[in-house]
Amino acid sequence: MNHLQTSVAPNGTHYRDLNRNGVMDPFEDPSLSPAERTADLLPRLSLEEKVGLLFHTVIETGPDGTLLERPGNISKSGTSAVVAHKFMNHFNVHALGTPRQAARWNNAIQKLAESNPHGIPVTISTDPRHAFIENTGVSFNAGHFSQWPEPIGLAAIGSAELIRRFADIARQEYTAVGIRAALHPTVDLATEPRWGRQAGTFGQDKAQTSRFAVEYLKGFQGDSLGPGSVACTTKHFPGGGPQRDGEDPHFPYGREQVYPGGRFEEHLEPFRTAIANHTSAIMPYYGMPVGLELDGEAVEEVGFGYNRQIITGLLREKLGYGGVVLSDWELVNDNVVGDKVLPARAWGVENLTAAERMQKILNAGVDQFGGEECTDLLLGLVRDGIVSEARIDESARRLLLVKFQLGLFDNPYVSEDEAAVLVGNDHFRAEGHRAQARSVTVLTDGKADGSRLLPLSDKPRIYVEGLDPAALGSTGLPVDAPEDADVAIIRLHAPWEHRQDLFLEEGFHAGSLDFPPGLISRLAALSKKVPLIIDVRLDRPAILTPLAQFAGALVGTFGVSDAALLDALTGRILPCGRLPFELPSSMDEVRASRPDVASDTPSPLFANGHGLSLLRGADAA
Structure with a gap:
């Protein structure tokens, strides 16, 4: 149900009387x-309304599209609070x-927002949710949405x-469900083989990443923001790939970002x-630059x-950026979820109070x-004269402008019926499935006698590990013992060290x-x-040297998905993937490489x- 209610001005213009004064004020005039x-x-x-604009946090939904009026699994407060x-x-x-349900929830929260003095609509954002990785700190499995690589x-x-077609879908x-801001794309360069965020990037090549970023932005935003756009947050400035030892700065041990190859630019x-x-x-990004100089001046070693120097000096002044700068999550306060704690990512300013951190972020x-x-x-901070209201106005102006550009003040509501029909429809799902199969990257193909294993044909007897036998369908006959098989398909995940002491740690x-x-x-x-066909899920590179000797x-x-992999292995959908990063031959070479240098x-x-x-x-070709 669409809850939009409009008034009619004397000149016949339909508008939303958001401050309920019976007059079409200029901010209400479409x-x-x-x-x-x-x-x-x-x-x-x-002041309270302006300050509210400067905060962007996690929210959770209640059952059946209702508002959750208590703290959630991660969110600290109920919706009305x-x-x-x-x-x-x-x-x-x-x-x-x-x-x-998602559309219903959006409409409920927009209705709640109307009760505020000026009815400022809510902007709903999301991390990526069209692929496979389920990590609360990074992305979500597609679920009801179409699923892509x-x-x-x-x-x-x-x-x-x-890329543009995906972004448009x-x-x-x-x-359709009211999400109007994307906390992506991630345009970091995947130059450190061990870094755990590479699956969300476009790989290690700066030219390809730049080219794909254009298509991604055009698909989501259009040529300019409008009522049909999703506003994108490009991250993680000034490039989050060069992490020391590949550790992630979500965590204290991964805070240092280094440039031994001098490749900052x-x-x-x-x-x-x-x-x-x-x-x-x-x-x-969260990262803290170590040993970095810009224009002959040492950069302060803080996140x-x-x-x-990075936000105002480089981004605003040198690069001429005038849009919104949104900090990554929890720079001010520690995050406590259940019995797990993740310290505030206050790298280099750990000894500052929460108020001092907030002031430094604004000053940046x-x-x-x-x-x-x-x-x-x-x-x-404002009432004590430490932060000026003019500084609050500067950011509030940028944030309000985006809401007006998106058309949220004129209609933030969506149709439940239309959402149910459009989201995850058969055509979108088929396009996502085809893209999955096409992305499969064949690294080697050849048995000891020189013959090829791929594409699979003639419905062989197949032994599987890490793949659902039911997915084989018409591809071949599943067998329980490898001795009875003509070929084996083994699906592995790229290895990682399992850590779970800090909140979110197990997902990275x-x-x-x-x-x-x-x-x-x-x-x-x-x-x-x-004979083995070995697939490795490469959310980051893996050392495949031993596997290549016998696969x-x-x-x-x-x-x-299993089904898309089988479509690729049989050639029903021809795989055309090419590696978006190099696969090193050994960990010794990885440890000796420079984190900021691609193919090092x-x-x-x-x-x-x-x-x-x-x-x-x-x-x-």
């Missing part, structure tokens, strides 16, 4: 420009129900047109492109979100605090890229009984761009 409406609304707002009492109106939604898999296909599905390239193509927002040039709802802390794959020796030995013995065929995947191991097992064709058995 014929005026977003800038004119913003200029009218901002001085009308109370943050919307009606703290005047917050930017929220990152986590779990969603069916499309109908991870962004790194889209990059493996190498089609700019497909995701935009349609988002807007290369990591900036995709952001220059995103700015030129009007990204709505930019998010700085990028606190860093005035950030507009909005990600993952925080401590509006009282900012109100206190880090550490060695080596497979356990026992697994290698077992699979080598299995290969003596039956009949070796493939890499980047978010691919001397003798990789497979180079960036490698991929075989099932048609020709040679490097794909």
Whole structure:
């Protein structure tokens, strides 16, 4: 149900009387420009309303599309507490129900927002939710949405047109349920093989990443923001790939970002492109630069979100960016969830108080605090004269402008019926399935006698591990024993060290890229009984050197269902993937490589761009 109610001005214009004064004020006039409406609304707002705009945190839904009026699994407060009492109106939604329930929830929260003094609509944002990885700190499994490869898999296909098509479909599905802001794309360069965020990137190449960023932004935002757009937050400025030892700065041990190869400018390239193509927002990373100089001046060794040289000096002044800067999550306060704690990512400023951190973030040039709802802390800073109201106005103006550009003030509601029909429809799902199969990257293909295993044909007897036998369908006959099989299909996940002491830690794959020796030995013995097709899910690179010695065929995947993998292995949908990053030959070479330099191991097992064709058995054109 659409809850939109409008009034009619004397000139016949339909408008929403958001402040309920019986007059079409300029900010309510749909014929005026977003800038004119913003200029009218901002001085009308109370300090509390303006401060509420500067916070953007997690929100959770109640059952059957209702509002959750208690703390959730991660969210700290009930919905009315943050919307009606703290005047917050930017929220990152986590779990969603069916499309109908998601639309119903959006309409309920927009109705609640109407009760505030100026009825500022809510902007719902999301991390990526169209692929496979389920990690509360990064992305969500597609669920009811159409399912596609991870962004790194889209990059493996190498089609700019497909990137735009994906972004356009995701935009349609988002807007159908009321999601109007994307906390993506991630345009970091995947130059450190161990870093755990590579699945969300477009790979290691700066030119390809920049090219794909343009298509991604066009697909979500259009040429400019409008009522059908999803506003994108490009991240993680100034490039989050060069992490020392590949550790992630979500965690204290991963806070250092280093540039031993002197490639800082290369990591900036995709952001220059995103700015030129009007990204709505930019998010700085958690990382703390170590030993970095810009224009002959040492950069303060504090997290990028606190860093005035990076946000104001580089992003605002040198690169000319005038849009929203949204901090990454929880720079001010620790995050406590159940019995797990994740310290505030206050790298380099750990000894500052929460108020001092907040002041430093604002001084750096950030507009909005990600993952925080401590509006009282900012109100206190303003009332004590530490932060000026003019500084609050500067950020509030940028944030309001985006809401007006998106058309939220004129109609933030969506149709439950339309959402139920459009989201995850058969056509979108088929396109996602085809993209998954195309992204499969064939690394090797050849048995000991020189013959090829792929494409599979003639319905062989198949032994499987890590793959649902029911998915085989018409591909072949499942058998229980490898001795009875003509071929075996083994699906593995790229290795990682299992850590779970800190909140979110178990979801970030880090550490060695080596497979356990026992697994290698077992699979080598299995290969003596039956030819092996080994698929490795590459959410980051893996050391495949031992597997390549005995695998009949070796493939890499980047978010691919069992069914899509089988369509690729049989050639029903021809795989065309090419590696979006190099696969090193050993961990010794990884440890010796420079984190900011792409393809920096001397003798990789497979180079960036490698991929075989099932048609020709040679490097794909």
